[in-house]
Amino acid sequence: xxxxxxxxxxxxxxxxxxxxxxxxxxxxxxxxxxxxxxxxxxxxxxxxxxxxxxxxxxxxxxxxxxxxxxxxxxxxxxxxxxxxxxxxxxxxxxxxxxxxxxxxxxxxxxxxxxxxxxxxxxxxxxxxxxxxxxxxxxxxxxxxxxxxxxxxxxxxxxxxxxxxxxxxxxxxxxxxxxxxxx
Numbered sequence: 001x002x003x004x005x006x007x008x009x010x011x012x013x014x015x016x017x018x019x020x021x022x023x024x025x026x027x028x029x030x031x032x033x034x035x036x037x038x039x040x041x042x043x044x045x046x047x048x049x050x051x052x053x054x055x056x057x058x059x060x061x062x063x064x065x066x067x068x069x070x071x072x073x074x075x076x077x078x079x080x081x082x083x084x085x086x087x088x089x090x091x092x093x094x095x096x097x098x099x100x101x102x103x104x105x106x107x108x109x110x111x112x113x114x115x116x117x118x119x120x121x122x123x124x125x126x127x128x129x130x131x132x133x134x135x136x137x138x139x140x141x142x143x144x145x146x147x148x149x150x151x152x153x154x155x156x157x158x159x160x161x162x163x164x165x166x167x168x169x170x171x172x173x174x175x176x177x178x179x180x181x182x
Contacts, residue, residue, distance in 0.1 A: 012179040014111045016069040024051035036099045080104040092128040121165040132158035
């Protein structure tokens with residue numbers, strides 16, 4: 001199990017904060033919206049079911065086995081997305097359930113990915129991220145390729161990727177420069 005020391009991490013224009021049961025309506029709204037859920041697992045139920053899920057999730061968070069973040073704008077704390085870290089192993093983690101909504105600022109994908117890697121590599125001390133992207137999710141596949149993730153395989157549904165701490169340390173200053181210039 002992997003523990004985080006701080007429930008919030010801030011970047012240039014975005015912050016990640018741990019999801020709370022009070023975020024249920026926002027999360028449920030994104031998860032059922034076909035604009036955002038095309039490449040995620042199907043959600044059924046109600047806002048109350050989402051709140052109940054979040055309460056159970058908080059138990060997993062307390063054990064250090066999963067972290068679910070609301071992505072919000074720094075300027076006004078407006079939520080603009082979600083992302084989750086899970087499947088922690090001795091040296092790596094998985095991230096996914098990544099959604100950015102219409103309230104996101106420019107370069108939100110780059111910044112939220114950067115913050116995820118700060119969390120996984122710098123705060124949790126892990127060496128590698130492994131994740132999958134649906135084969136038909138062309139924009140996200142292109143993003144991860146540009147970011148420097150390495151394709152490690154494919155299955156019937158997904159392209160499998162790996163991104164290492166060493167690559168992150170090499171790329172971090174370049175990514176921050178892009179964010180600060182924009």
